[in-house]
Amino acid sequence: MxxxxxxxxxxxxxxxxxxxxxxxxxxxxxxxxxxxxxxDMSLMAERVIFASVENIIVIAIPLFIFTAKVMDHGGISERLLRFCLALVGHRPGGLAQVNIVSSVIFSGMSGDATSDASGIGQVLIKMMREQDRYPPAYAAAVTVASSCIGPIIPPSIPMLVYAFFSGASVGALFLAGIVPGLLMGVAMMVLVARQARRRGFPTEKRMARAAMLSATLAALGPLMMPVILLGGIYSGAFTPTEAAAVAGLYAILLSVFLYRRSSWSGLYAALSESARQSGMVFLLIGGGFALNYVFTVEKVTEAITTAILSFEITQMQLLFLVHGAFVVMGMFLTKAPMMYVVIPALLPGLAAAGVDMVHFGVIITLNMMVSMITPPMGLMVFIVGGLARIPIGQIFRESIPFMLTLYAVMILITAFPELVLWLPGTFE
Missing domain, CATH: 1.10.287 (Helix Hairpins)
Structure with a gap:
C-alpha cells in the first residue's frame, strides 16, 4: 500500500x-x-465530483425525492392507507397487514425506505398502538421491516445510484425489483398471519362493499403513478430521468389541483425538504465517485478484480460470499459506506467474473436494506424508535423474525436469478 x-x-x-x-x-x-x-485537487473537483452530479441518471434522484415529499404534503398517503385497510384490514393481524401492503404500494411512488418509515409508517404505528391492540415494539418492527420494500420496487433511489456506478440499465433494474419486492411483501404477510393467530392480534372490521369501492376510487389516482412511470419508460415515451419529472408533475396535479390538499406554501415546503435531502445525496455521490477515482489511480480496483478472479469458486458461491461480507458489514456500518465505497470497488471484479449487473444490483440492494434493521447498527430501527419513542432493544427483538424472513427471500432470489431477470428479459 x-x-x-x-x-x-x-x-x-x-x-x-x-x-x-x-x-x-x-x-x-x-x-x-x-x-x-x-x-491537483481543483482538477479532481472539476472532472470527478462535478461530472458525477451532472450525470443524467443522477438528476432523477432529486425529482423522485420531490415526488415523495409532494405526496406526503398532499394527503395522498391517507388515501392509500384507507385503500389498504379496505384491501387487507380484515385479515389476521389486520393493521400489521395494512402496514406491509401500504409499504408495497407506497414504494411504487417514493423509492426510499426512510420516507416510508417516517411518513405513513408513523401513522400506522400510532393506529396499531391505540387501545393496546399491538405491542408498541411489534408495531415499530413491522414498520421498519416493511420499509425495506421501498427501494426494491421501482422507482428506487438506491438502484439509481447503483446504475450510475455500474452502468446497468435503470429500466432493467426497475423491472427486476418488482418480483423480489412482491415476494418480500407476501413473505412478511404470511409471517404476520402466523404471528397474529399465535399471539391473538386483532383484525379490523371488514368494510362494506360501498365503502370499499369508495376507498378504491379515492386511491385510483395515486395507484396510477407506477403504471404511468413504467409504462412510459418501456413504451419509449420518456427516459427514466424524464419519468421522474413526470412523476413530480403528476404528484403536483393530484395534490394541488385535483385533491386540493396541498397549498403553494406546502409545495414550497416540499421543494425545500427535497433540496436539503438531495444535497446530502449529491455529496455522497460526488464523494463516492471521487473515492472510486482514487481506487483506480492506486490500482485498488485492479487488485480486487485480480483477487476475485483468483477464487476457484462458482459465480453463485461468489455471490453468497459477497452477501456474507455485506451482512457482517451491515452489523457495524450504515448503508452509505457500503453503497458509495464498497460496491464501486467490487463492481469491476464481479463484472470480470461474469456476474450479471442487474441481478447483483437487486440482491445487494435487498441485502443493504435488511442491514438497516440488523443489530447493533440498524439505522432504520433507531430512526423509527426515536420518532415513536419506543425502546430500541425491544424493536430489535421483535424485528428478528422479519429480518430472517427477508434474508430467506434474499437467498431465494440469489439462488434463482430468473426471479429477478425474468421480467426485464420479457420486455427486452
Missing amino acids: SDPLLWATIYFGVQILLGLPIGFVLISTVVVWAFFAGA
Missing part, C-alpha cells in the same frame, strides 16, 4: 469511528489522499 493511500485509509477509518457524516468523510478522505499524492 502506497503512503498516500495508507494515510487516506487511516483518516477514513478514524472519521467513520467518530461517526461523522459519511458525505463529508468521503470528500475529505479524497482531499487527504490528494495532499499526500501531490494531485
Whole structure:
C-alpha cells in the first residue's frame, strides 16, 4: 500500500469511528489522499465530483425525492392507507397487514425506505398502538421491516445510484425489483398471519362493499403513478430521468389541483425538504465517485478484480460470499459506506467474473436494506424508535423474525436469478 493511500485509509477509518457524516468523510478522505499524492485537487473537483452530479441518471434522484415529499404534503398517503385497510384490514393481524401492503404500494411512488418509515409508517404505528391492540415494539418492527420494500420496487433511489456506478440499465433494474419486492411483501404477510393467530392480534372490521369501492376510487389516482412511470419508460415515451419529472408533475396535479390538499406554501415546503435531502445525496455521490477515482489511480480496483478472479469458486458461491461480507458489514456500518465505497470497488471484479449487473444490483440492494434493521447498527430501527419513542432493544427483538424472513427471500432470489431477470428479459 502506497503512503498516500495508507494515510487516506487511516483518516477514513478514524472519521467513520467518530461517526461523522459519511458525505463529508468521503470528500475529505479524497482531499487527504490528494495532499499526500501531490494531485491537483481543483482538477479532481472539476472532472470527478462535478461530472458525477451532472450525470443524467443522477438528476432523477432529486425529482423522485420531490415526488415523495409532494405526496406526503398532499394527503395522498391517507388515501392509500384507507385503500389498504379496505384491501387487507380484515385479515389476521389486520393493521400489521395494512402496514406491509401500504409499504408495497407506497414504494411504487417514493423509492426510499426512510420516507416510508417516517411518513405513513408513523401513522400506522400510532393506529396499531391505540387501545393496546399491538405491542408498541411489534408495531415499530413491522414498520421498519416493511420499509425495506421501498427501494426494491421501482422507482428506487438506491438502484439509481447503483446504475450510475455500474452502468446497468435503470429500466432493467426497475423491472427486476418488482418480483423480489412482491415476494418480500407476501413473505412478511404470511409471517404476520402466523404471528397474529399465535399471539391473538386483532383484525379490523371488514368494510362494506360501498365503502370499499369508495376507498378504491379515492386511491385510483395515486395507484396510477407506477403504471404511468413504467409504462412510459418501456413504451419509449420518456427516459427514466424524464419519468421522474413526470412523476413530480403528476404528484403536483393530484395534490394541488385535483385533491386540493396541498397549498403553494406546502409545495414550497416540499421543494425545500427535497433540496436539503438531495444535497446530502449529491455529496455522497460526488464523494463516492471521487473515492472510486482514487481506487483506480492506486490500482485498488485492479487488485480486487485480480483477487476475485483468483477464487476457484462458482459465480453463485461468489455471490453468497459477497452477501456474507455485506451482512457482517451491515452489523457495524450504515448503508452509505457500503453503497458509495464498497460496491464501486467490487463492481469491476464481479463484472470480470461474469456476474450479471442487474441481478447483483437487486440482491445487494435487498441485502443493504435488511442491514438497516440488523443489530447493533440498524439505522432504520433507531430512526423509527426515536420518532415513536419506543425502546430500541425491544424493536430489535421483535424485528428478528422479519429480518430472517427477508434474508430467506434474499437467498431465494440469489439462488434463482430468473426471479429477478425474468421480467426485464420479457420486455427486452
